[in-house]
Amino acid sequence: MAQDFRLPDLGEGLPEAELVQWLVAVGDTVALNQTIAEVETAKAVVELPSPHAGTVTALHAAPGDVVAVGSVLISFDTAATAPTPTPAPAAVPPSAEAASASVSAAAAPASEPNLVGYGAAPRSAARPQRRARVAGTVAAASDTAVLEAAPHDAIQFADVVERAVERPRSTPPVRKLAKQLGVDLALVEATGASGVISRADVEAYAERVGAVTVAPVAAESAEPVETFELPRSGEAGERTTRTPIRGVRRVTAEAMVRSAFTAPHVTTFLTVDVTATSELIASLRADRALQEHRIGIMAVAAKAVCLALARHPGLNSKWDDAAGEIVEHHYVNLGIAAATGRGLVVPNIRDAQELTLVELADAIRGLAETARSGRTAPADMMGGTFSITNVGVFGVDAGTPIINPGEAGILALGAVRRQPWEHRGEIALRDVMTLALSFDHRLVDGEQGSRFLVDVADILREPGRAMLLQ
Known part of the structure; x- marks a missing residue:
């Protein structure tokens, strides 16, 4: 029995997606829920599970094609193989699982229905438009190590399918x-x-x-x-x-322009002696019980931000223009800005205020690894309340970060440098870094922003002060 699988709406309301690569070929026998392809939306790379068990009879798009939601993507002969359900792969994002759950409706003989889970009905049955490609080589992401929470996505996918099996992964x-x-x-x-x-x-x-x-x-x-x-x-x-200009880079650019010209940005700076924090991190890393957690300056800063937001809720709020309200959050979904080869993404740690320092370090590491592999789920980039960006990993001392849309502020961490500094009435070599806080002046005035920044700096200057803010 012939069955067609149409590209579903992957839970983002986006009208189209680019086919990155096929993981199957014509003639292959696939199992139910086996990953058959990777598609890239404007927010993330998503794995598509097979809605049928059977033999692949046709691939209706090639890598690089931009496919409209609802267009036929692949065809199966389900008579060749009995549909024996198998567990879905663990790597499939929640949005793709949702697509799989409703995918059987796509095979129904109804004429071009607006299917639940598939978004808009197909706009055209024609072959998807092949996007023009640049002749020549575009520089790939750096292979440098991921430092703290500024991962670099070194994984680029193949432009054409050269084999009937999965291609070796390379840049x-x-x-x-x-x-x-x-x-x-x-x-x-x-x-x-x-x-x-x-x-x-x-x-x-x-x-x-x-x-x-x-x-x-x-x-x-x-x-x-x-x-x-x-x-x-x-x-x-x-x-x-x-x-x-496409995908994450286009969406990020649009969001940054909207933020810069909607929210009145104010940026304030504070340089702080973080020697005590450096010593704390060194002692934690030397502890055998904690070595696998890789606690760094980003984790300590994240903890400091969560504690300071409890004292300054204006920095953890949202300007709702449509409702004419200021929405104050009683939780912290902490965004971690991550630079990848596909552009900037800001996944967030849910309820970060509930996590210990060790748990925050693990969460940041997990976000970094996911972003590096290009598998950040769209849902993980929504609903943030405050963000942190670590420009120091690039050797930069300070910057003026742009607020993530829908949030009140963002903190940029500069490079930690060993330099002469006044300490207890004398000049000594100390670890020093600059903090830069950008905030929405509609929600936060200069006094509130400054007091918040000072609280964060005090914790980094003397980590023991965190005990007073619990």
């Missing part, structure tokens, strides 16, 4: 290097914990097998990759690369 520059060295990535083993093939893995394999550098040549492909011509204006036209 575009690594794939380019492998092609130049004549290395088949399917034969290269990833040495890192992430399972992503690195440049070092390719070079080590090439040296081991004696692969030689070959000049790139135009090869015939079963599926051509579409490109668009860059505008030319003498030499200048050939020395530029144009990248479509």
